[in-house]
Amino acid sequence: MDLDQLRTFDRIVREQSFTKAAAYLNITQATASMRMRALEQLLGVTLFVRGRTVSLTDQGMTFLPFARRIIGTAQEAREALRRVERGRIAIASLRSLVSPLITESLLRFQEKYPAVDVVVNEGRQAQIAEMLHERESELGILCWPNLEPLAVDLVPLLTMRERVPLVISADKAAKLSATPEIEEVLALVPRVISLIWWQVAPEASTALTRRAPTSVELPTGPARRLAIKGEGIGFFVNSAVADDIAAGRLVEILPIDVEPLHRDTAMVVRSLTALERPMLVDFIREIAKECARVGTILDSRLEDLLSAA
Known part of the structure; x- marks a missing residue:
C-alpha cells in the first residue's frame, strides 16, 4: 500500500469516475485502474462497484476514512518537515503567562527571524509537563518547583517570583x-x-x-x-x-x-542540548527580559549554562 494508491482511491471516490480521477491526477486511466487492482489485492476486498458510474462497496465505505486519515497524516508530516527546514520553535506555557511573557518577546524574535515558525501551546501545569515529556515543546514555562511526576528531569534556566x-x-x-x-x-x-x-x-x-x-x-x-x-x-x-x-x-x-x-515560575528545558540552537537561545533571552519586567528574578542560570554547553 502506498500513498499514490490511496490518493487515487480518494480521488476516484470524489470524482465518481476513474477517467476524471486520472485526468485530475495527470495519470492514465490504465494507471489508475492498475493502482486500484493492486490496492484491492493487498486488502483482499473489492472497493468499487464498477459500471457506468463508480460507487463504493461496503468494504470501500469502511476503508475510506482510514485512507483519508493516512493521507492527511502524510500531508501533516510533509509540512512539518518543511517547517524544520526553515526553522521551528515550540514553546509550552502556563496560560496566565502567555500574554505577559511571550507576546512582546515573540514580536522582537520575529523581527530577527521572520521565516521561523513559532508554535506556542498553553495549558495547566500537568499539560505543560506532558508536552515537555513527549518532546512536543522544547521550552516550558511552568510553576516551580515542578511537582508533576511525568517530567522530573527538567532543567531550570530562570526562576521568577510574581x-x-x-x-x-x-x-x-x-x-x-x-x-x-x-x-x-x-x-x-x-x-x-x-x-x-x-x-x-x-x-x-x-x-x-x-x-x-x-x-x-x-x-x-x-x-x-x-x-x-x-x-x-x-x-x-x-x-x-x-x-x-x-x-x-x-x-x-x-x-x-x-x-x-506570591507564585514562583520557571523557564525550563528538558535537556541542555536545546541550548545548542542559537535561535532558541535568542528567544529565551527575549523572554527573560519580560520575566525581569513582570516579576523578580530569583535565579538565572542561563548564561552559566550557555558557557558550559
Whole structure:
C-alpha cells in the first residue's frame, strides 16, 4: 500500500469516475485502474462497484476514512518537515503567562527571524509537563518547583517570583475601612473567585475560599470581569491585573489577617542540548527580559549554562 494508491482511491471516490480521477491526477486511466487492482489485492476486498458510474462497496465505505486519515497524516508530516527546514520553535506555557511573557518577546524574535515558525501551546501545569515529556515543546514555562511526576528531569534556566495580590473593584474598595479584616471584605463582597494559579494552593487562598459564603472557579478573562463588576474578590497574579490596577478598575487590598501571596515560575528545558540552537537561545533571552519586567528574578542560570554547553 502506498500513498499514490490511496490518493487515487480518494480521488476516484470524489470524482465518481476513474477517467476524471486520472485526468485530475495527470495519470492514465490504465494507471489508475492498475493502482486500484493492486490496492484491492493487498486488502483482499473489492472497493468499487464498477459500471457506468463508480460507487463504493461496503468494504470501500469502511476503508475510506482510514485512507483519508493516512493521507492527511502524510500531508501533516510533509509540512512539518518543511517547517524544520526553515526553522521551528515550540514553546509550552502556563496560560496566565502567555500574554505577559511571550507576546512582546515573540514580536522582537520575529523581527530577527521572520521565516521561523513559532508554535506556542498553553495549558495547566500537568499539560505543560506532558508536552515537555513527549518532546512536543522544547521550552516550558511552568510553576516551580515542578511537582508533576511525568517530567522530573527538567532543567531550570530562570526562576521568577510574581506577586499574587488580592483585588476588588474600585467602588467596593472605597467602602472598606483603612485596615480591613477579611470578614469586613466578605460582608461587602461575599463571592470569592478561585483561579488555579498554583500546583498546590497556599493555605491563605484555600482558607479564603472556605470562609466565603460562596465561591466560583473561572478562567482569567471572565474572572477579571466579575471582579471589575464588583461581583467577586480573588487572588490574581499581578501580570493578569496590573493594567486594571493602574487604570483604577481594580484595587489591591491588604486585609490585616490575610497573608500576602506570591507564585514562583520557571523557564525550563528538558535537556541542555536545546541550548545548542542559537535561535532558541535568542528567544529565551527575549523572554527573560519580560520575566525581569513582570516579576523578580530569583535565579538565572542561563548564561552559566550557555558557557558550559
